[in-house]
Every structure is written in structure tokens, then in C-alpha cells.
Amino acid sequence: DADVTQTPRNRITKTGKRIMLECSQTKGHDRMYWYRQDPGLGLRLIYYSFDVKDINKGEISDGYSVSRQAQAKFSLSLESAIPNQTALYFCATSDSRQGNTEAFFGQGTRLTVV
Amino acid sequence: AQSVTQLDSQVPVFEEAPVELRCNYSSSVSVYLFWYVQYPNQGLQLLLKYLSGSTLVKGINGFEAEFNKSQTSFHLRKPSVHISDTAEYFCAVTYSGAGSYQLTFGKGTKLSVIP
Numbered sequence: 012d013a014d015v016t017q018t019p020r021n022r023i024t025k026t027g028k029r030i031m032l033e034c035s036q037t038k039g040h041d042r043m044y045w046y047r048q049d050p051g052l053g054l055r056l057i058y059y060s061f062d063v064k065d066i067n068k069g070e071i072s073d074g075y076s077v078s079r080q081a082q083a084k085f086s087l088s089l090e091s092a093i094p095n096q097t098a099l100y101f102c103a104t105s106d107s108r109q110g111n112t113e114a115f116f117g118q119g120t121r122l123t124v125v
Numbered sequence: 126a127q128s129v130t131q132l133d134s135q136v137p138v139f140e141e142a143p144v145e146l147r148c149n150y151s152s153s154v155s156v157y158l159f160w161y162v163q164y165p166n167q168g169l170q171l172l173l174k175y176l177s178g179s180t181l182v183k184g185i186n187g188f189e190a191e192f193n194k195s196q197t198s199f200h201l202r203k204p205s206v207h208i209s210d211t212a213e214y215f216c217a218v219t220y221s222g223a224g225s226y227q228l229t230f231g232k233g234t235k236l237s238v239i240p
Binding site for chain 1: 131
């Protein structure tokens with residue numbers, strides 16, 4: 012089983028719909044992240060969480076919200092999806108006790124907004 | 126603020142030839158540097174990382190990278206590529222001190238290995 016699991020792996024939704032992407036991890040890491048990947052733009056940080064009570068905006072948080080339901084779970088919501096949110100979304104984790112020297116990524120969720 | 130520039134968006138290379146993927150970063154503080162690989166339809170996998178110590182870092186699949194502080198570069202190299210190395214490669218940087226940890230990625234370099 013994957014250490015960082017994202018669900019769903021693929022999703023097509025309509026403009027204006029609310030959608031939630033979920034991420035769970037079995038690594039015991041305290042820090043979790045959501046990134047968005049667009050062709051030619053690399054990965055950009057949407058939100059990050061240092062623990063259950065600490066959530067921070069990244070460089071492109073507009074139009075997104077997150078919830079850290081437990082140390083192992085971090086979900087990303089699009090309250091009202093729009094076509095330019097079509098992208099590949101990645102969840103990642105890191106361990107502050109290890110000096111955050113490596114981030115571990117899920118397999119990604121491919122989201123299409125039509 | 127930190128940033129990463131990957132100088133080539135696409136690099137075609139013949140099988141068994143050497144390859145270098147270039148990465149430059151900017152940061153006013155000490156950094157950790159990473160190279161990740163993304164195979165088609167997959168997530169990101171760590172190739173190698175520079176934290177401290179020797180400036181030549183060896184990673185998986187025969188890749189290596191050299192940290193050059195004076196040139197703020199962290200170029201990735203492989204002496205002989207294989208078809209299976211066809212993928213997108215991302216350079217990333219983060220601040221090495223305590224506190225905020227945010228990986229900043231470059232825009233990626235697509236390596237295409239030609240038979």
C-alpha cells in the first residue's frame with residue numbers, strides 16, 4: 012500500500028460544483044501539503060499544514076480551502092469549481108523531526124472541470 | 126524568497142549518450158536542494174538531495190548532481206542514459222533552517238531518450 016494515498020485518482024466535474032480531494036498518509040509525518048501541477052509551470056503550493064491546528068496559505072490558495080481532520084488526513088476543497096482549476100493535484104508529507112529533509116508525494120489526482 | 130530556474134524545458138538525447146539537466150536557484154539563506162523525477166502518469170519520486178557536506182551527490186538510477194554555491198547551481202547529470210529515463214525532472218529548493226518548510230519547484234525539464 013502507498014504511504015501517501017490520494018482519492019479519487021481522476022475526477023471530472025462541472026463548473027460551479029463543490030468537490031473535495033482527499034489525502035491520507037501512513038508515514039506518521041506531521042506536515043502535509045497540497046500542490047497543483049500545470050504543464051510548463053511545475054508544482055505550485057496551494058496550502059500546507061504543520062499540524063492539525065496549523066494551516067497556512069501557499070502561493071495560489073484563492074478558490075481553494077483545506078481541512079486537516081487528523082494528523083493523517085488532509086483534504087482539499089474547491090467550493091465552486093472553474094475550468095482553470097483543471098490540473099493535476101498532489102498531496103505531500105514531510106517530517107519536522109527529520110528536519111523536513113524530504114517530501115513524499117502521493118500519486119496525484121487528475122481533476123477536469125468542464 | 127527563493128526561486129528555481131530550470132534552463133531547458135525539453136532535452137532530447139540519444140540512448141547511451143550523457144545528459145545534463147540544468148538548475149539554478151536564488152535564495153538569501155542556506156538551502157536544501159532536490160531533484161525529483163516524474164514518470165508518465167505517476168507521482169514524484171526523489172532522485173537525490175543535497176543537505177550538506179560533499180557537493181557531489183549521488184542518487185538512484187545512476188544520476189548525480191553537483192552543488193555549486195558560487196554559481197547557485199545544482200545541475201543533474203547521467204553519463205549514459207536509457208530509454209527508461211524518459212520522464213520529467215524537477216529541481217526544488219527549500220530553506221534549510223528551522224521553521225517554515227516550503228519546497229519551491231522549477232518548471233520542469235522533459236527528458237526524451239531517443240533509441
